[in-house]
Amino acid sequence: EAGVAQSPRYKIIEKRQSVAFWCNPISGHATLYWYQQILGQGPKLLIQFQNNGVVDDSQLPKDRFSAERLKGVDSTLKIQPAKLEDSAVYLCASSLDRVNTGELFFGEGSRLTVL
Amino acid sequence: GQQLNQSPQSMFIQEGEDVSMNCTSSSIFNTWLWYKQDPGEGPVLLIALYKAGELTSNGRLTAQFGITRKDSFLNISASIPSDVGIYFCAGYTGTASKLTFGTGTRLQVTL
Numbered sequence: 001e002a003g004v005a006q007s008p009r010y011k012i013i014e015k016r017q018s019v020a021f022w023c024n025p026i027s028g029h030a031t032l033y034w035y036q037q038i039l040g041q042g043p044k045l046l047i048q049f050q051n052n053g054v055v056d057d058s059q060l061p062k063d064r065f066s067a068e069r070l071k072g073v074d075s076t077l078k079i080q081p082a083k084l085e086d087s088a089v090y091l092c093a094s095s096l097d098r099v100n101t102g103e104l105f106f107g108e109g110s111r112l113t114v115l
Numbered sequence: 116g117q118q119l120n121q122s123p124q125s126m127f128i129q130e131g132e133d134v135s136m137n138c139t140s141s142s143i144f145n146t147w148l149w150y151k152q153d154p155g156e157g158p159v160l161l162i163a164l165y166k167a168g169e170l171t172s173n174g175r176l177t178a179q180f181g182i183t184r185k186d187s188f189l190n191i192s193a194s195i196p197s198d199v200g201i202y203f204c205a206g207y208t209g210t211a212s213k214l215t216f217g218t219g220t221r222l223q224v225t226l
Binding site: 097 | 146
């Protein structure tokens with residue numbers, strides 16, 4: 001079974017530039033999550049989708065971050081304009097959620113460095 | 116937001132030793148989970164606990180769901196070099212379908 005795919009693995013940009021990350025979840029997983037992991041910290045939820053609807057985006061800085069999952073499969077997370085404090089690993093995860101269990105499958109992450 | 120505090124923050128142990136780490140929360144959770152993250156990788160689920168007081172094992176790993184539903188611990192017996200990594204606890208609230216991660220425990224194993 002293929003895992004969660006993310007791209008790019010690494011991205012370096014200057015502040016005020018924009019960046020986009022892509023995620024393809026495990027086939028059949030209805031729920032998709034984007035987490036931000038700053039160095040030395042645990043992952044923090046940015047946004048959660050159930051199919052193509054947003055379940056929770058309370059921690060998403062909406063003035064600069066946006067995310068979509070138009071067809072209920074893959075998803076894109078965008079940052080525009082980027083700030084220095086956005087340097088982090090952006091992790092995508094998916095879950096089957098037939099029964100709410102909290103068991104998530106993570107991708108390898110996209111490491112962003114903002115200079 | 117909810118805070119999950121893990122201790123210790125880091126551990127340096129010798130191969131073959133047992134390890135114990137814990138996680139405490141200010142909030143109640145319905146499910147406790149433990150994930151491990153290797154460098155350059157995403158977290159991988161190790162063990163999940165669904166009932167207060169539950170004790171669950173997975174090979175050399177043993178975890179318990181605290182009676183108060185506000186804490187959990189993870190034990191690793193007879194550590195080996197591949198146990199190196201960062202261990203995260205996570206609490207899940209089913210009603211909100213939200214998973215909150217702890218601050219992490221970094222484990223180093225020396226030969």
